[in-house]
Amino acid sequence: MSPMTFMAEPVGGRFGDFGGRYVPESLVPACAAVAAAFRDAWADKTFRDELDGLLSVYAGRPTPLTPASNLSAQLGISLWLKREDLAHTGSHKINNVLGQGLLARRMGRTRLIAETGAGQHGVATATAAALLGLSATVYMGTRDIERQRLNVHRMEMLGATVVPVTSGSRTLKDATNEAMRAWVADTERAHFLLGSVGGPHPYPWMVREFQRVIGSEARRQAPVVPDVVVACVGGGSNAAGTFAGFVDTSSRLIGVEAAGGAAMSNGAPGVVHGARSMVLQDDEGQVAEAESIAAGLDYPGVGPEHAYLGAIGRSEYRTVTDDEVVEAVRRLARTEGIICALESAHAVAWVLRAAGTADLPAGSAVLLTLSGRGDKDMHTLIGGTA
Amino acid sequence: MSTSLLARVADGRKALVPYITGGITADWTDYLLACEAAGADAIEIGLPFSDPVLDGPTVQEASDRALARGATVASILADLSAVTVGVPLVVMTYANLVMRAGPAIFCARLAEAGVAGLLVSDLPVDEVAEVELAAAEAGLALILLVAPVTSDERLAEIARRASGYLYAISVMGTTGERATVAGSAAALATRVKAVSDLPVLVGFGISSPSQAAAAAEAADGVVVGSALMRRILDGATPGELAVDIASMRSALG
Numbered sequence: 001m002s003p004m005t006f007m008a009e010p011v012g013g014r015f016g017d018f019g020g021r022y023v024p025e026s027l028v029p030a031c032a033a034v035a036a037a038f039r040d041a042w043a044d045k046t047f048r049d050e051l052d053g054l055l056s057v058y059a060g061r062p063t064p065l066t067p068a069s070n071l072s073a074q075l076g077i078s079l080w081l082k083r084e085d086l087a088h089t090g091s092h093k094i095n096n097v098l099g100q101g102l103l104a105r106r107m108g109r110t111r112l113i114a115e116t117g118a119g120q121h122g123v124a125t126a127t128a129a130a131l132l133g134l135s136a137t138v139y140m141g142t143r144d145i146e147r148q149r150l151n152v153h154r155m156e157m158l159g160a161t162v163v164p165v166t167s168g169s170r171t172l173k174d175a176t177n178e179a180m181r182a183w184v185a186d187t188e189r190a191h192f193l194l195g196s197v198g199g200p201h202p203y204p205w206m207v208r209e210f211q212r213v214i215g216s217e218a219r220r221q222a223p224v225v226p227d228v229v230v231a232c233v234g235g236g237s238n239a240a241g242t243f244a245g246f247v248d249t250s251s252r253l254i255g256v257e258a259a260g261g262a263a264m265s266n267g268a269p270g271v272v273h274g275a276r277s278m279v280l281q282d283d284e285g286q287v288a289e290a291e292s293i294a295a296g297l298d299y300p301g302v303g304p305e306h307a308y309l310g311a312i313g314r315s316e317y318r319t320v321t322d323d324e325v326v327e328a329v330r331r332l333a334r335t336e337g338i339i340c341a342l343e344s345a346h347a348v349a350w351v352l353r354a355a356g357t358a359d360l361p362a363g364s365a366v367l368l369t370l371s372g373r374g375d376k377d378m379h380t381l382i383g384g385t386a
Numbered sequence: 387m388s389t390s391l392l393a394r395v396a397d398g399r400k401a402l403v404p405y406i407t408g409g410i411t412a413d414w415t416d417y418l419l420a421c422e423a424a425g426a427d428a429i430e431i432g433l434p435f436s437d438p439v440l441d442g443p444t445v446q447e448a449s450d451r452a453l454a455r456g457a458t459v460a461s462i463l464a465d466l467s468a469v470t471v472g473v474p475l476v477v478m479t480y481a482n483l484v485m486r487a488g489p490a491i492f493c494a495r496l497a498e499a500g501v502a503g504l505l506v507s508d509l510p511v512d513e514v515a516e517v518e519l520a521a522a523e524a525g526l527a528l529i530l531l532v533a534p535v536t537s538d539e540r541l542a543e544i545a546r547r548a549s550g551y552l553y554a555i556s557v558m559g560t561t562g563e564r565a566t567v568a569g570s571a572a573a574l575a576t577r578v579k580a581v582s583d584l585p586v587l588v589g590f591g592i593s594s595p596s597q598a599a600a601a602a603e604a605a606d607g608v609v610v611g612s613a614l615m616r617r618i619l620d621g622a623t624p625g626e627l628a629v630d631i632a633s634m635r636s637a638l639g
């Protein structure tokens with residue numbers, strides 16, 4: 001199958017063997033309604049214009065493509081940073097929530113339900129809700145509430161209700177379970193605003209389309225077609241949006257996972273949260289608990305399109321450790337004056353390790369999506385809870 | 387296989403199907419024998435999954451407790467192989483446990499352990515083909531869910547593909563005890579009965595004998611899960627559980 005599937009609606013929500021819609025019968029009509037509404041809206045110039053307008057005058061797009069000159073000189077490569085950290089609310093998550101927020105309003109929904117790990121998607125959801133006059137309920141694991149407290153305060157300031165989740169690993173996986181349970185009980189009024197490219201059809205397709213703006217802008221902004229395009233992968237939305245702009249070029253596409261949450265690198269095919277994809281799990285199919293310093297990557301699954309692109313060899317996945325990530329935040333801060341999020345630092349850490357090796361030869365042109373800013377992680381970085 | 391798993395429903399009896407989380411205690415199969423003795427028509431056995439998105443707090447807690455005890459699919463099926471229960475056993479679980487083993491192997495293992503039917507909560511009719519085939523080959527009934535939001539068109543397709551019985555979700559939400567049976571339950575049961583000859587059971591939130599009787603009016607019977615699992619989590623013995631089930635049984639007539 002050609003990577004052109006990255007362009008079109010996946011039939012039945014399938015990306016090769018992956019994707020689909022594995023949800024209880026009670027959620028099938030709601031998923032189908034979102035798919036129909038998105039298909040319609042995405043083909044409607046009025047909707048696209050309204051979203052583009054918000055992305056520009058509200059979210060601050062286009063975000064710059066910054067040459068990382070000092071680090072490039074040190075590493076012997078040419079590195080450009082796609083600056084999603086400069087988007088309103090501090091990460092790429094705003095792209096998706098403005099799209100889905102407008103869609104929810106168009107569908108007549110009055111309430112947004114979301115899961116969050118790092119809190120960036122929760123903050124973005126709370127922001128879209130405030131802007132569009134919707135209410136927001138955000139599910140967040142108590143472990144993440146402890147380590148991303150700043151974002152909890154931001155969500156509450158924005159008027160959202162943050163519901164602590166105490167089940168399982170008390171992180172993103174469990175918050176997603178709770179958000180899905182909440183949606184089953186309120187499908188008439190609520191839109192489930194999933195934050196990444198996982199979940200049942202149409203979410204992997206829809207969220208990738210809403211994040212495509214990252215890759216489209218970067219493609220226009222890049223002075224050359226990069227040898228390597230790299231982004232961190234939790235659920236995989238900033239990577240999917242970035243890759244979408246380069247999938248039809250010769251660029252190598254590299255996703256960087258947390259060593260303790262590496263579904264692509266260490267998982268096996270499985271069904272979790274509505275899609276068939278790569279999943280960290282045991283021999284009987286019990287889903288494993290991920291473990292990462294970055295709450296946004298602390299997740300045992302990944303979006304199905306990554307599973308597909310990986311399976312056909314169009315994209316590649318690498319892992320980096322927590323220690324490398326902490327070092328990468330420091331190195332980028334001190335060479336370029338940019339404090340990035342722990343999640344984004346995974347991509348940086350891989351570049352630091354690989355530059356000058358066969359995996360990333362000297363002289364390579366590298367485009368790296370810096371998915372978010374690091375304010376939320378200061379507490380962790382100065383020695384607080386991880 | 388489109389035959390009913392609930393033979394006595396044909397004689398006008400309202401079926402009572404308790405749900406028990408597999409592996410919840412060391413001698414959990416004693417609860418199955420208690421269910422049978424107290425008048426259960428079939429028993430649903432939950433194979434605990436780490437991420438049960440369709441389950442409320444009680445079944446989540448039961449699943450977590452079973453997994454924490456070290457219960458596995460293999461151990462639960464081994465336990466089942468070691469007992470003889472005189473009513474049909476239906477396994478209820480989530481897709482990943484089925485897919486991980488592979489549907490054919492998973493269904494064959496169930497059949498070997500004496501299981502008669504399979505219900506996969508997050509496998510809607512659109513995604514069921516592979517498991518449908520595997521279940522048929524293993525001689526398992528495939529129970530499918532219908533919900534209050536299921537369209538007539540989907541309902542017809544689900545009724546055509548299901549076997550054993552049809553499971554009508556009483557309310558939009560997760561499993562869990564509720565104070566009243568939603569009005570949507572009767573309306574749904576009536577719609578389902580109009581398009582299928584299979585027995586129609588109402589489940590989700592049936593917590594008391596009077597609720598069971600009310601829910602069974604428009605249907606062929608009820609599934610009772612969380613209310614029983616709450617009792618087991620709170621320490622009820624098989625004998626004590628049998629008393630609860632017997633009072634539901636007599637309320638159903």
Ligand SMILES: Cc1ncc(COP(=O)(O)O)c(C=O)c1O
Pocket residue numbers: 091092117118119120121195196197232233234235236237238239295296297341343344371372373
């Ligand atoms: C800054 C940042 N980057 C990346 C991620 C991971 O998400 P995704 O892989 O969907 O881009 C998160 C998630 O919370 C995040 O906050």
